[in-house]
Amino acid sequence: MENERVLTVSLEEFGLSKYEAQAYVALIAKSTISASELAYYSEIPRTKIYPTLLKLENKKLAIISKSKPIMCTAIAPEDAFDGIIHEQINKVNAMNSLVSNLKKASEESRKTRGSEEKRYFHVSANNVLVQLQTMIEGSKSSVKIMTDQWGFGLLAECKEQLVSVARRNLDIKILVPPTQICSESYRKIPDGIEIRASEITQNCFMFDETELLLVNNDNGKGAIFSSTDILSSNQEKIFSNVWKNAIKTEALADMSKTEAQEIYKIIKTVNEMGLTYILNSTMLSKRPESDMFKLLEKNGISFKSKSLDDVIEIMDAVMQITCSGHVYFEANTRNITVESKLNSGHSLPWASILDGCLQKQGYKTRTIYQNNANKGEKIHIKIIKN
Known part of the structure; x- marks a missing residue:
């Protein structure tokens, strides 16, 4: 009974009236029966059964006998609805064609507007x-990533995929943000992958300069952009600019997080405020290093609490990061030799700090500056006596 109700409702969607649908379902179930029997089984009022049968006959869904009592038979569904189905298919095709034409017109309109x-x-x-793991694994030439703390934690779970692409060179x-230098997530990144620190506030993963995965750290949802020339180009430029000015972290990799954060703070402080202090010191102070x-x-x-070896180790890491140099x-x-591969006085602030530290610890020093246009610059700090 329930199945018959479902079929009746479905037939109504084909355009049949409620009585027509009830009558056809009853005819299918009972084969050839009289009009009065059909009224009984289909629960259609007797006064309505004959008009309903005539409508079914006109729609080529039933056959009515000319003799009395009137007998009626349903036409097989595959024959009865073949025309209706094709009519519906034609309507759908016409609608699809209309939508395609409208879409084409819309695209043409956009093109004319640029x-x-x-x-x-x-x-x-x-x-x-x-x-993210799938996109890393599928990369062909490059993987460039900017992440905040949340995104870096997500990336740390892709160690296996990062190892795979690293092996393919x-x-x-x-x-990553500076706070993530030597963090737990930092330690999970495979060796050989270069990590730099900057004030990152987004999660942007770029693959082969053609695919982008952006992730919202508020809700964890992402969006993939493929072959988007303008977006890819802009993100690539942003990444390159940030990367160029970011702090290298390779020299800090074996340090504790506290030590690494201290060195980052030293570099950040001198980079942001050192020039002003040096200029003021040159004019006002007899001891600029102080x-x-x-x-x-x-x-x-x-x-104050650091030994000479500690200070030299710190300055060596600083020189590696800022000048591709070393302290020997x-x-x-x-x-003590402060060596920089960059010219134009890049090593001077750090040599000044090192010299000042030596003097604070009671050493007397003499400083010699050497500059070679092709090899960079060297500052020799000669410790005269303690």
């Missing part, structure tokens, strides 16, 4: 990690 529609794919929060670069110490101490950085200490000659 605009073009692009699409992107939504990624649910539950699928973002799997999608892809160009892999990762930008003013550099005041700058560091003012920002919570102190060398020759115990026999008591010489």
Whole structure:
């Protein structure tokens, strides 16, 4: 009974009236029956059964006998509805054609206005990690990533995929916030992948310069943009600019997080405020290096409790990061060499800090500056006596 009701409702969607649908379903179930029997089985009032049968006959869904009592038979569904189905198909095809033409007209209109529609794919929060792993694994030439703390934690779960692409010698670069240097997530990133630190506030994953995965750290949802020339180009430029000015972290990799954060703070402080202090010191102070110490101490950085070896180790890491250089200490000659591959005085602030630290610890020093246009610059700090 319930099945018959479902069939009746479905037939109504084909354009039959309620009585027509009830009558046809009853005829299908009972084969050839009289009009009065049909009224009984279909629960149609007797006064309505004959007009209903005539309508079914006109629609070629039933056959009515000319003799009395009037007998009626349903036409098989495959024959009865073949025409209706084709009519519906034609209507759908016509609608599809109309939509296509409207879409084409819309696109042509956009082109004349200089605009073009692009699409992107939504990624649910539950699928973002799997999608990220898939996109990393499928990269062909490059993987460039900018992440905040949340995104870096997500990336750390892709260690297996990162190892795979690193073995294929892809160009892999990762930008993270300074707070993530030597963090737990940082330790999970495979060796050989370059990580730099900058003030990152977004989660943008770029693959082969043609695919982007953007992830919202508020809700974990993502969006994939493929072959989007303008968006890819803009993100690539943003990444390159941030990367160029970001702090290298390779020299900090074996340090504790506290040590690494201290060195980052030293570099950030000197880079942002050092020039002003040096200029002021040149004009006002007899000991510019002392003013550099005041700058560091003012920002919570102190060398008082550190040994000479500790200070040299810190300055060596700083030189590697800022100047692609090193600090060497020759115990026999008591010489310290501050070496930079960059010219134009890039090493001077750090040599000044190192010299000032030595003097604070009671050493007397003499400084010699050497500049070679092809090889960079060197500053020799000669320790005269303690």
